[in-house]
Amino acid sequence: MNPADPWLAVARHAPLAILTDLDGTLIPFAAKPDEARPSPEVVGLLRALAALPGTLVAVVSGRPRDEMDRMFAEATGVWLVAEHGGWRRAEGAWQAPVPADASALDGLARSLEKVAEASKKALVERKSWSVGFHYRAVPRREKTGLLVAAQAVARDWLSANPAFEFLEGAELLEIRARNVRKSLAIPWVGERAGAGARLLALGDDLTDEDVFAALGPADESIIVGPLLRSTAARWRLSGPLEATAFLEWVREVRREAPTPPPPVLPVPVPAPPRGKRAARTPHRLLVVSNRLPSLRSPVSPEGERKKNVGGLVAALEPVLSRRGGLWLGWSGQTTPGEASAPVGVDDSSQPALAWIDLPQDAYEKYYNGFCNRSLWPVFHTFPARTRFADDEWESYERVNEAFAAAAGDLVDPTASVWIHDYHLLLMAAALRRRGHTGPLGLFLHVPFPALDLYSTIPWGEQLLDAMLEFDLVGFHTPGYVKNFREAVGALSPARLGDDAIEHRGRRIRARAFPIGIVPEGFQETPEPETAAEVAALLSAIAGTKLVLGVDRLDYTKGIPERLEAFERLLKQFPGWRGKVSMVQVSVPSRSDVPEYAEQRQRIETAVGRVNGEFGEAHWVPVRYLYRSYGRNQLSQLYRAADVALVTPLRDGMNLVAKEFIAAQGADNPGALLLSRFTGAAVELKDALLTNPYHIDGMARDLDRALRMPLEERQERHAKLMAAVSKTTAVSWAEDFLAALEACR
Ligand code: ADQ
Numbered sequence: 001m002n003p004a005d006p007w008l009a010v011a012r013h014a015p016l017a018i019l020t021d022l023d024g025t026l027i028p029f030a031a032k033p034d035e036a037r038p039s040p041e042v043v044g045l046l047r048a049l050a051a052l053p054g055t056l057v058a059v060v061s062g063r064p065r066d067e068m069d070r071m072f073a074e075a076t077g078v079w080l081v082a083e084h085g086g087w088r089r090a091e092g093a094w095q096a097p098v099p100a101d102a103s104a105l106d107g108l109a110r111s112l113e114k115v116a117e118a119s120k121k122a123l124v125e126r127k128s129w130s131v132g133f134h135y136r137a138v139p140r141r142e143k144t145g146l147l148v149a150a151q152a153v154a155r156d157w158l159s160a161n162p163a164f165e166f167l168e169g170a171e172l173l174e175i176r177a178r179n180v181r182k183s184l185a186i187p188w189v190g191e192r193a194g195a196g197a198r199l200l201a202l203g204d205d206l207t208d209e210d211v212f213a214a215l216g217p218a219d220e221s222i223i224v225g226p227l228l229r230s231t232a233a234r235w236r237l238s239g240p241l242e243a244t245a246f247l248e249w250v251r252e253v254r255r256e257a258p259t260p261p262p263p264v265l266p267v268p269v270p271a272p273p274r275g276k277r278a279a280r281t282p283h284r285l286l287v288v289s290n291r292l293p294s295l296r297s298p299v300s301p302e303g304e305r306k307k308n309v310g311g312l313v314a315a316l317e318p319v320l321s322r323r324g325g326l327w328l329g330w331s332g333q334t335t336p337g338e339a340s341a342p343v344g345v346d347d348s349s350q351p352a353l354a355w356i357d358l359p360q361d362a363y364e365k366y367y368n369g370f371c372n373r374s375l376w377p378v379f380h381t382f383p384a385r386t387r388f389a390d391d392e393w394e395s396y397e398r399v400n401e402a403f404a405a406a407a408g409d410l411v412d413p414t415a416s417v418w419i420h421d422y423h424l425l426l427m428a429a430a431l432r433r434r435g436h437t438g439p440l441g442l443f444l445h446v447p448f449p450a451l452d453l454y455s456t457i458p459w460g461e462q463l464l465d466a467m468l469e470f471d472l473v474g475f476h477t478p479g480y481v482k483n484f485r486e487a488v489g490a491l492s493p494a495r496l497g498d499d500a501i502e503h504r505g506r507r508i509r510a511r512a513f514p515i516g517i518v519p520e521g522f523q524e525t526p527e528p529e530t531a532a533e534v535a536a537l538l539s540a541i542a543g544t545k546l547v548l549g550v551d552r553l554d555y556t557k558g559i560p561e562r563l564e565a566f567e568r569l570l571k572q573f574p575g576w577r578g579k580v581s582m583v584q585v586s587v588p589s590r591s592d593v594p595e596y597a598e599q600r601q602r603i604e605t606a607v608g609r610v611n612g613e614f615g616e617a618h619w620v621p622v623r624y625l626y627r628s629y630g631r632n633q634l635s636q637l638y639r640a641a642d643v644a645l646v647t648p649l650r651d652g653m654n655l656v657a658k659e660f661i662a663a664q665g666a667d668n669p670g671a672l673l674l675s676r677f678t679g680a681a682v683e684l685k686d687a688l689l690t691n692p693y694h695i696d697g698m699a700r701d702l703d704r705a706l707r708m709p710l711e712e713r714q715e716r717h718a719k720l721m722a723a724v725s726k727t728t729a730v731s732w733a734e735d736f737l738a739a740l741e742a743c744r
Contacts, residue, residue: 004262010200010220011253014054017193018247019185019211020046021203022061022071025224028240029136043075045247050077052254056193060085060185062174062207064127065094084176084207085184086129090192097184102129102177105164107528108157114524115149122146130167130176145520147173148318148730152521156630160529167206182207183214200250202243203233206348222246222266235266281345283352285325285737286411288403290371290423292329292355293317312420312445315515315729319737320351328407331355334363345410356406358399365395367423372593374457375422379446380556380650381453385595388458397426404430414438416740419470421445429466441472441740443513446652447679448480454487461491468494468503471743474513474736476653476679481510509743513736514683515653516727519662522635534636537623541581544619545706548641550634550656551648553586553626555599558649558675558692563606563622565647565698570614570621572696573703578619580706582645585637587628600626638663641670643705646678647692653679657687661720669717671705673698683727686719 010016020026023036030036038046050057058079061068065082068089072078081088087096109126112133116122119142125132133150135143154175158166167174182203190197199219201211212221212232223233224243237243245263253259293313320327331344335357345354358367369392377385404427407417413434418441419427428440454460464487467473475481485501488494494503501508526534538546547566551557566582586603590596607624614621629637638644644660657672657680664670674680674687681689688708690701 003265007262007265008253008259010198011250013198015056015193015197016054016254017056017058017189017197017199018049018250019058019060019189019199019201020243020247021182021205021208021224022059022063024204024240025202025208025243026240038071040074042244043072045244045251046072046078047075049247049251049254050075050079052251054194055254056189056197058088058185058189060182060203060208060211062130062132064125065089079189081182081185083127083129084180085182086127086177086180088185088188096128097188098179104161104529105129105131105175108154108161108175111153111157111524111527112150115146115153118142118149119146122150129180130174133173134171135173136171143322145318145518145730147321148518149520151318152518152631153524156632157527157529159630160527181210183210186211186214201233202237202247209233209348223269231269233269236269237264237266280412281326281347281352281354281410283324283326283411284415285320285323286407286415286417287316287320287325287327287351287420288407288417288424288427289327289329289420290367292327292331292353293351312515315518315733317351319730319733323737324352326352326354326410328354328356328403328410331357333357334360336360354406354410356402358402362395362399362402365389365392366399368590368593370396371423372590373595375425376446376556378453378457379422379449381447381449382555382650383453383456385555386456393459400424400426401430403427404434407431408434408436412438416737416744417441418443418737418740425463426466428469432469439472439740439743440470441474441736441743442467442470443474443736444480444652445476445515447477447650448475448483448487450483451486451490454483455491460487464488464492468492468501468506468508470508471506472736472740473508473510474739475510476512476514477682478512479682480652480679481512484510509739511739513732513739514679514727515655515732516724516729517655517658517662518729519658519721519724521631522638522659522662524632524635526636527632530630530633531636534633534640537583537637538640540620541583541623544579544581545642546640547580547582547643547645547702547706548637548660549582549584549586549645549647550637550660551586552589553591553596553600553603554589555595556648556650558647559584559586559599560602560606561649561692561695561698562645562647563603563610564695565692565702566622566645567606567610567613568695568699569702570610572699576703576706577614577621578616581620582622583625583637583641584622585625585627585629585634588626634659635663638670639665643671643673643702645673645702646680647673647675647690647698648678649675649692651675651678651680655680657684658724661717661724664717664721666714666717666721668710669713671708671713671716672720673701673705683723684720686716686723688716 026042027036027038046057049055058081060081062084065087068080068082079090087094109124109131112124116124119138121137123134138146150173163178164175165178199215202222204224209232215221221233222235222237223231224237225239242264249262374388413436416439420443485496489496494501549562570577607622610622638660646657657674672687673690675692676689688701688705690698
């Protein structure tokens with residue numbers, strides 16, 4: 001059969017409804033949306049098609065109505081759909097197909113405009129049902145920082161506005177009402193085109209997928225441009241020029257002029273090989289962490305917007321988006337049975353995501369078991385909480401193999417791979433066995449313990465041997481690097497050189513890369529949508545000084561000890577009674593590990609005890625909030641606090657300390673009481689350092705922090721702020737990746 005035959009049948013079919021996107025489909029992208037316009041030829045082509053009998057043409061775009069009106073003023077008979085389906089116009093006036101209240105977007109637009117002010121080239125576009133943040137024209141060196149700030153603002157806002165969703169387009173962040181989609185145009189066009197109509201849809205971006213997926217079996221879908229993601233479209237054309245040429249041919253066929261040979265035909269989109277399993281992607285950088293960022297969870301693409309609690313996500317997402325890397329992690333789904341589940345890929349999200357599911361058994365043994373009940377407590381110096389089980393170690397080995405198999409399937413053996421944390425210490429060795437030759441980096445987010453503790457791990461030598469298959473191993477502090485080198489010196493035959501460890505003819509670099517935050521993210525003005533809730537909390541403690549604790553609920557964070565120190569303060573310095581309130585915010589974590597459930601109980605008991613003993617009708621000493629807050633709300637709490645109690649018994653870094661400093665105003669900053677046993681204490685030397693194992697001492701330090709004179713607070717804050725600004729989330733990621741590339 002002639003390959004043109006099926007297309008001749010489509011082109012001759014009556015009625016035929018053509019739905020086409022504009023930007024990226026019929027016109028190439030331009031730096032600014034108003035510079036991109038359809039050429040007179042394209043407008044003429046659409047008008048000519050629409051004028052043919054039995055032919056309906058609708059341009060289905062994300063652009064606002066006024067732009068559509070201007071661009072298609074000459075295109076009589078062409079129907080228009082603006083703002084991703086939010087408005088449509090046949091012959092008459094614009095109509096909105098769905099009632100939606102989008103006034104909440106005003107606040108978001110204002111916040112994004114503040115972000116955009118940092119760069120003359122970024123642009124905020126407020127449409128009826130969405131707000132777009134365009135950053136295509138922003139100079140390269142400013143892009144990452146700006147994108148970080150914009151994504152963070154949008155994410156926070158979305159957590160308070162669930163009727164809206166995030167869309168990441170080509171150098172465009174867009175936040176839109178969930179019920180407004182391009183596919184709303186399909187029944188509208190379908191009904192009006194008449195009985196037996198076939199639809200032909202062309203589009204290029206993620207918003208067009210919605211249309212492709214909603215088409216009927218007799219309809220045809222064409223994706224325009226390179227195939228960078230999985231798509232519901234059945235056919236592909238390589239770019240806007242080809243798409244235009246193809247539609248010109250359709251017009252000629254429908255005119256019943258002598259049919260010219262097609263200049264170009266859509267080619268079939270290949271079906272994904274082996275069911276769900278992904279083909280090797282073109283990415284040159286792969287990031288692997290146990291969990292995927294939850295921004296766009298592959299298992300719940302439509303909704304369930306969990307809050308990101310880890311600092312890793314904030315640091316890596318923008319850098320990966322900029323470098324075009326791929327992020328592999330566990331989907332959060334478990335499957336019955338033993339086998340490691342196949343890989344899924346979403347190349348359309350930013351950053352691109354790939355995932356594996358874990359067998360239920362591995363979730364118990366690898367994750368809850370070896371990771372969280374063996375490695376986590378040892379690395380945090382809690383030998384009494386540690387227990388080791390052979391079957392959990394075996395499960396850890398199997399899961400590391402499964403991750404390596406997935407990684408090997410996803411990227412070329414010469415790609416750079418950056419692996420995160422204690423869950424995946426065996427992965428480099430497993431990748432090398434599979435023939436990976438590209439640079440392999442590990443960053444450990446937790447402390448590396450002293451040798452005597454490390455030696456309690458029954459498989460400690462195997463772990464170290466596998467870690468020496470990395471080219472670069474990063475830690476938060478020089479102290480952890482020292483511990484690692486000591487363990488290598490004692491438990492492995494490797495040679496410790498001054499700037500590298502030599503092992504099996506290879507050089508392994510171990511260095512400190514202290515992780516940071518995005519300071520601007522904690523300096524935004526309070527959002528009106530969330531300010532009331534924080535104001536209510538603050539008014540409940542009005543007239544007293546605020547001592548604030550914010551943590552994941554974890555025994556390493558020293559929350560019961562902190563409550564005890566607060567209790568001791570009220571006992572030993574009775575003058576503070578009725579004059580100070582403690583707010584402890586704990587975000588739920590690992591609640592199916594028994595130690596965590598026990599910790600929660602212990603905290604709740606301590607809160608009850610302090611409030612029972614000291615509380616009065618007009619004063620509740622401790623308010624305990626077992627929940628998560630959005631970043632903007634956290635910043636408001638940080639700013640309102642007189643003292644932050646950041647007192648983990650041990651912590652790799654601790655980002656809360658840095659976030660608190662970033663959120664303070666320079667005129668009247670709060671004081672930071674920081675545990676000596678956090679990685680953050682290395683950089684934040686000007687905090688008031690405390691020993692969380694010494695309750696009396698901590699109570700005295702808290703008293704001192706509460707009484708700290710303004711001048712001292714200002715001096716300390718200025719130095720602390722300089723430290724927080726020096727290494728940020730983005731500079732951390734960029735530094736690590738530069739060092740990793742240097743290993744090639
Ligand atoms: P975590 O142990 O999770 O991270 P931390 O560095 O303090 O510890 O980061 C916690 C993050 O969660 C912070 O960004 C904080 O704002 C947020 N958070 C905490 N409580 C919250 C709440 N109630 N609501 C909303 N957000 C909340 C691990 C290591 C750390 C290391 C980081 C990064 O254990 O030592 O600093 O990784 O490497």
